[in-house]
Amino acid sequence: MRKFYEKYYQPDNATLIIAGKFDEKSALKYVSDYFSVLKKPDRNLGGTYTVEPAQNGEKYFEIKRNNDQQIIAAGYHTSAFADKDFAALSALYEILTSDPSGYLYKNLVETQKVSSIWTFSPVVRDPGMVYFNFDVPKDKNLDETTKLVRSELDKVSSIKFSQDDLKRAQAKLIKGIENERNNTIDFAINLTEIVGAGNYKLGFLYRDNVESLKLEDINRVAQKYFKNNNRTIGVFRPSSNEERVFPSEFRDQQIADLVKDYKGKALEKEPAPFEASIANVKKNLTEGKLFNGMKYGVINKELKGYKIQGTFRFRIGNEKDLESKESIGSMTASLLKAGTRTKTKEQIQDELDQMKSSVGAYVYGQNLIISIDTYKQHYPKVMAILQDMLTNATFPENELTKTITETNTWLEGQLKDPDAIANNELQRLAAPYPKTSIFYVASLQEQIDNNKKVTKAQVEDFYKNIMGASDGVGTLIGSIDAKTASAELEKTFGKFTAKSKFIEVKPTFFETKKQDKNIITPDKENAVALGTSSFKMTQDHPDYAALVMANEILGSGGFLSARLPMRLREKDGISYGVGSYLNIPVSNDVSSWNYYAYLNPTKRDAVEAAIKEEVSKAIASGFTQQELDSNKKSYANERTTSLGTDNTLINLVNTQLLFGRSLDKYDEQNAKIQNLTLSEVNAALKKYLSGNNVISVFAGDFNKK
Known part of the structure; x- marks a missing residue:
């Protein structure tokens, strides 16, 4: 070694x-x-000795696999990251595929020929490629759609792009660059890709190239690279006198010369340090209530780039008003940005991109979740856009149709996916609610069928009568004045009230009984094993801390300490990823212990035996003091680290506002964990987990040998 x-x-x-x-x-x-102990070798790795040849005509391939989702893909040879063309091409991809303004988007998605489109171009050292993906509903003829896609791609080199196209694409690219720069993890990961492309300064050159793009750059790269003999999508057709594409090659010295005199922009001010402790969170937290009863919190924490983030959770409806409306609620939330009486969908998206901001919304059960991600100077305007969405949404018929098609195309791709099938079936077995319940788990096919039935009238009714902010909470985090934050929240949510009265529907406890179910998914390389066991407990229960630590040792603490990962992944090598987790709510006592394992279908029996053996061994013999001490330390470290993440802080404050659960519970939880005895942990595991109450679902091609 x-x-x-x-x-x-x-x-x-x-x-x-x-x-x-x-x-x-x-x-x-x-x-x-x-x-420094690693000695620098005498040898030299040398340079690049091969050059990518130009493609000799259009290529076509076809893959046949068992699935319901149809996909068309197209690829073109393109430039290296060091080439100025890379920035122009990145903008071109946005101009072609952006929702709702893209040329390909309008001609293919708007017309419902395909359900969605996306593109990807890797950051690489040598000339690379761009990949276009078109999802096609299964009721469309794939051959005819392929011809149509090829025809639309053939038009790219002759499109007369506008200055508005360029401005819109630049805004979105710059927004992505800045958001990535202000996310330390994403920035570091992306920087490794840029280093692999030749030199870390190339990332700054790319940013500068994006900012200085001209319309002629877009037209030039469209004409240079978007030729059918530079494309992979269809059949090979021999032809003479083909004009071949040769992207510029960059040698090491050329890259060195390119960046040697580069002067970067002035460094931005780093955020002030924020102590990761509950005491400091409380010190910097301001709470309040709007006129309509909505509670809010503002955490004064300076974020990178003066960002402002917020998450709002509104409780909506009652059992009667929400009956059989899961698909309707989901579609309604998805369509809030589809247009208002004052702005089109395109205008909303353009304004958000110009401000490097985003707004999201989704509905599940009795919850409407809204999130914002913006910057201090843009906070009022973003909230104004959100207010417009909540009070003036128009839900265009064509947007509803597109959303249903896109959602169902994705669901069709899940119909034979082992993970999706197993997860859906496990939920249905563990919680057999009647179809009239808001907790009923629809099958994947039922979800598709229900989506098809959603009408514009139903969406408008859900929007006008069920959505509202009266029973809800929200938390903002960032360096923002609490009065300013409160004033905008009042403008946005103060009059956003629902006609349907909120009455909480509590889930029903279903006692699980031992059951193993196999689901065969033919022609799938991977398989999954999922399991659950129900019990009654809230986070304030005396046994909560002990059970949390028991699960840490059993399957949640990591590959170097938890028993399930150590046995199945590290020791036996029969699972790609394995672990366990607890689902214990704050507001009700319907709880569960769960496990998962991803595997080769041929290892199904070995995985099942190993999981059952490890769980049985833990219940029968208990854990060791060394395991407990090690996991206490890792748990404390993880809790401290979590307090440094903005989402954790937002969720903690929202939980306090919604359920009255004090922030101090966070520290109390850790103190209880650290004071646990081995006998308490072992007793909790025996009390709540037994081999006789676990439902397991295995999905994969288990006929393979």
């Missing part, structure tokens, strides 16, 4: 990126201590 490390892990073929809040001196010392 040492020889392996000395041969391959050497300074001249490795890049180390450290990101986040840390002590720079300590980090550099660690790097020096652990990496």
Whole structure:
């Protein structure tokens, strides 16, 4: 092993990126201590010796697999990341596929020839490619749609793009660059890709190239790369006198010359440190109530780039008014941005992109969830757009049709997917509600059928009568004045009231009984095993802390400490990923322990035996003191780390506002965990988990040998 490390892990073929809040001196010392021992080799890795040849005509391929979802894909050879063409091409992809303004989107999705379109172009060192994906409903003729897609792609090189097209694409690309820059994890990961493309400064050159794009750049790359003999989609057709595409090749020295004199932009101010503790959260938290009764919280925490984030949870309706309306509610939330009496869908999206902001909404059960992601200077305008959506939405018929088609096309792709099938069936077995209940779990096919029945009138009725903010909470986080935040919240939600009275519907407890079910999904390479066991408990129950720690040791604590991952993944090597988790609510006592495992179908029996053996062993013999001590430490570290994430803080405050669960419970929970004895943990596991009450569902091609 040492020889392996000395041969391959050497300074001249490795890049180390450290990101986040840390002590720079300590980090550099660690790097020096652990990496300086690796000697720099005498050998030279050398440069690039091959050149990608131009494609000799259009290519076509076809894959036949068992599935219901139809897909058309198209690929073109394109530029290296170092090439200025990469920025122009990125803008072109946005202009072609953006919802709702894209040329391909309008001609294919708007006309319902395909249900959705997306594109991807990797950041690579050498000339790369772009991939276009078209999802096709199963009621469409695939051959005819393929001809239509090819015809639309053939038009790209002759389209006369407008300045508005360029402005819109630039706004979206710059929004993505800034959002990524303000997310440390995403920025660090993307930086590794850019380093692999030649040099980290290429990322800044790309940003500058996007900002300085001209309309002639878009037209030039469209004409240069979008030729049918540079495309992979159809049959091979020999032809003479083809004009071949040769993207520019970049040698190492050319990249070095390209970036050597580059001067970056001035560094932005780093956010002020924010202590990851409940005491500090309480110190920086302002709570209030709107005129209509909605409770809100504002966490004064300086975020990178002066971002403002918010999540709002509104409880809606009652059992009678929500009966059989799951699909209607989902469609209504999805269509809030589809247009209002004052703005079109395109105008809403353009304004949000210009402000590098986003607004999202979805409905599940008795909950309407709305989220915003913006910047301090744009907060009032984004809230005004949201207010417009909540009071003036128009729900265009064509947008409803498109949304149903897109959703059902995705669901059709799940009909024979082992993971989706197993998860759906497990929920139906564990919670057999009648169809009239708002908790009823529809089958995948039922979901498709229900979506098809949704009408514009039903959506408008749900919007006018059921949606509202009277019974709800919301939390904002960022460096924003509490009075300013409150004033905009009042404007946005203060008059957003529902005619349907909210009456909470409590879930029913169903006692699970031992059951193993196999579902055969032919011609699938992967399989899944899922299981659940029900019991009654809330997060305030005396046994809660002990059961949490028992589950940490059994399957949730990590590959180096939890028993299920250590046995199935590390020791036996029979599962790609395995673990367990608890679902214990704050407001009701319908709880469950759950496990999952992803596997090769041929390992189905081995996986089942190993899971049952490990669970039985834990129940019979208990855990060890060493396991408990190790997981106490990792649990405490994870809890502290979580307090440094904005979503955790928002969820904690929303939970306090909605259920009256004090923030102090967070620290109390950790204190209880740290004071647990081994006997308490072992007793909790025996009390709530037994091999006789676990429902297991296995899905995969188990006929394979």
